[in-house]
Amino acid sequence: MENILSALSKALSLIISLDREVFSIVLLSFFVSLTAVFFSSLFSIPLSLLLALRKFPGNRFIVNTINSLMAVPAVAIGLVVYLLISRRGPLGVLGLLYTPWAMVIAQATLVTPIITSLSIQTLKRVGSMVKETAVSLGASGWQVVTTLLKEAKSPLIVIFIVGFARVIGETGMTMMVGGNIKGATRVMTTAIALETMKGDFELAVALGIILLTVAFVINIILQAMQGAGR
Amino acid sequence: MNIEAKKIYKSFDGKEVLRNIDIEIAQGKINCLIGPNGAGKTTLFKILTLLDRATSGEVYFDGSPSSFLSPEEKLKLRRRIGMVMQNPFMFNTSVEKNVAYGLRLRGKRDIAKKVDGVLEIVELFHIKNQSALTLSSGEAQRVALARAIVLEPEVIFLDEPMANLDPLSTKIIEDLTLRMQREYNVTIIMATHNLLQARRFGERVFVLRQGEIIQQGTADEVFHYPHSSFAAEFVEVGNLFRGKVIIEQGTQKLDLGKIKVEVVPNSEFKKAGAPVFATLRPEDILLSLKPFHSSARNSFLGEIINIQDRGGIIWVTMEPIPNFSDSKTEPISTPFIAIITKRSKEEMGLKVGMRVYFTFKASCVNVVAAER
Numbered sequence: 076m077e078n079i080l081s082a083l084s085k086a087l088s089l090i091i092s093l094d095r096e097v098f099s100i101v102l103l104s105f106f107v108s109l110t111a112v113f114f115s116s117l118f119s120i121p122l123s124l125l126l127a128l129r130k131f132p133g134n135r136f137i138v139n140t141i142n143s144l145m146a147v148p149a150v151a152i153g154l155v156v157y158l159l160i161s162r163r164g165p166l167g168v169l170g171l172l173y174t175p176w177a178m179v180i181a182q183a184t185l186v187t188p189i190i191t192s193l194s195i196q197t198l199k200r201v202g203s204m205v206k207e208t209a210v211s212l213g214a215s216g217w218q219v220v221t222t223l224l225k226e227a228k229s230p231l232i233v234i235f236i237v238g239f240a241r242v243i244g245e246t247g248m249t250m251m252v253g254g255n256i257k258g259a260t261r262v263m264t265t266a267i268a269l270e271t272m273k274g275d276f277e278l279a280v281a282l283g284i285i286l287l288t289v290a291f292v293i294n295i296i297l298q299a300m301q302g303a304g305r
Numbered sequence: 306m307n308i309e310a311k312k313i314y315k316s317f318d319g320k321e322v323l324r325n326i327d328i329e330i331a332q333g334k335i336n337c338l339i340g341p342n343g344a345g346k347t348t349l350f351k352i353l354t355l356l357d358r359a360t361s362g363e364v365y366f367d368g369s370p371s372s373f374l375s376p377e378e379k380l381k382l383r384r385r386i387g388m389v390m391q392n393p394f395m396f397n398t399s400v401e402k403n404v405a406y407g408l409r410l411r412g413k414r415d416i417a418k419k420v421d422g423v424l425e426i427v428e429l430f431h432i433k434n435q436s437a438l439t440l441s442s443g444e445a446q447r448v449a450l451a452r453a454i455v456l457e458p459e460v461i462f463l464d465e466p467m468a469n470l471d472p473l474s475t476k477i478i479e480d481l482t483l484r485m486q487r488e489y490n491v492t493i494i495m496a497t498h499n500l501l502q503a504r505r506f507g508e509r510v511f512v513l514r515q516g517e518i519i520q521q522g523t524a525d526e527v528f529h530y531p532h533s534s535f536a537a538e539f540v541e542v543g544n545l546f547r548g549k550v551i552i553e554q555g556t557q558k559l560d561l562g563k564i565k566v567e568v569v570p571n572s573e574f575k576k577a578g579a580p581v582f583a584t585l586r587p588e589d590i591l592l593s594l595k596p597f598h599s600s601a602r603n604s605f606l607g608e609i610i611n612i613q614d615r616g617g618i619i620w621v622t623m624e625p626i627p628n629f630s631d632s633k634t635e636p637i638s639t640p641f642i643a644i645i646t647k648r649s650k651e652e653m654g655l656k657v658g659m660r661v662y663f664t665f666k667a668s669c670v671n672v673v674a675a676e677r
Contacts, residue, residue: 204394207356211388212407212452215380222406226397 111182127198144188153248313362337507387458393449443474
């Protein structure tokens, strides 16, 4: 009990004193996960628009494949990304292994099926009505797309936040490809895992508090947005 | 703009919903597409407005086929056509921005002024800043109509524009529809399952049943000489008569040819001789073997010409025996349909050829002007 309390008080002083190490870790976590969601959505949104609005042979097959990809365990994605970017892998020359970009690639790969699958469902739900209404009022192809994105704005933001929450809490995969190098690729989850194993709880608890706060804030935002959408 | 469809077929997943549709829309007139729910009205509308493609067949605009148009040419054509759907979708924004949508797409000027003007017409100016998602169905229908007419289309398709609406919204939409056609010469195509509406508005009427046009013509042709299948389809609506207003002993009556029916006096039909249509619901007619005294103003003797069992409910068709004989020509047939229960039929011993009295209140007769 004493152990926990002293770790807690030291952790709080680390947060309040804006400890450099703590905050560089937090910043890197946010940078990696936000970048991963950003690149993922650049790919997911056009793809889900295409799959939701156009009927073409193979459409259903692609959607089913994306849905199944949601179930791939993170550690398997970590392994595949590792093999691709390791020195002897096909992308080895880029020297990405154990850099923040390796973590971005792995997290983006993990979150893309989730964002795409949820976006397809959302866009399909409102898609046909929005499309018909927009077209009947004289919208061109692009105008239909922008109208649809505008109409689906809040559910899409919710989907991005869900994706962000999924990857910022990811530990094993991130450690495999990032390497948890102090000052370079150490993020909140990997730092907590390491410090706990070392028995050095102060930093772990401080980061844990921040990670939990992030999770709470995300939840509050989601609930507020879903309430507003009603 | 002239719109014509030839040999339109449409199937969804192998199920044929439209079959061999050949129609030409009367330009500058109100066209009514009537048919029961599920007849294919909305599907046909989507094809005629280029929202959907026919499985086979061709839609012609001003004589030129539309199948092989480039997307740009199609867009140009679409922008001359307006469409209001049955349950219009409202964009998640204000009423005003919903109405401005089409104008913005076209990069028009003076958008605010045009939007305000059209919102005044549909009597929704006072809620222009309200979210369009909070509207009642009548208000939403009016916004949808405003959103379409602000674009000044040459042709406008209205899919069941007055189904399930409050009386105020119905009146506003009716008035506006007539005004668009009369003052701006807009071609109107209205889908409806309401016979009276088609009778009141339709200058050209198309009857759609199970994916096929079974009759088309002027409203008079279709209503006066309906094909048998058409009649069968719409008999559920009840009794529909054509007649004229007469004044007899200071009372307003309807002369239906064989009988004269008392109605609730209506100032709209002060002039004697005005042609009208009248409807009467079959469940509002009372049958009796003997005449009886009641407050009901109309009681006639009729001969039963048909008795039909429709799942426990009996439909009795009677031909009235004329109660006056001053007409020189043979009066037209005006069969009345009444609904009774199986038990009543058995207790009264009703059979084809029997004579019965049928009685109904003047207030049950709904009168509509036949002249537009």
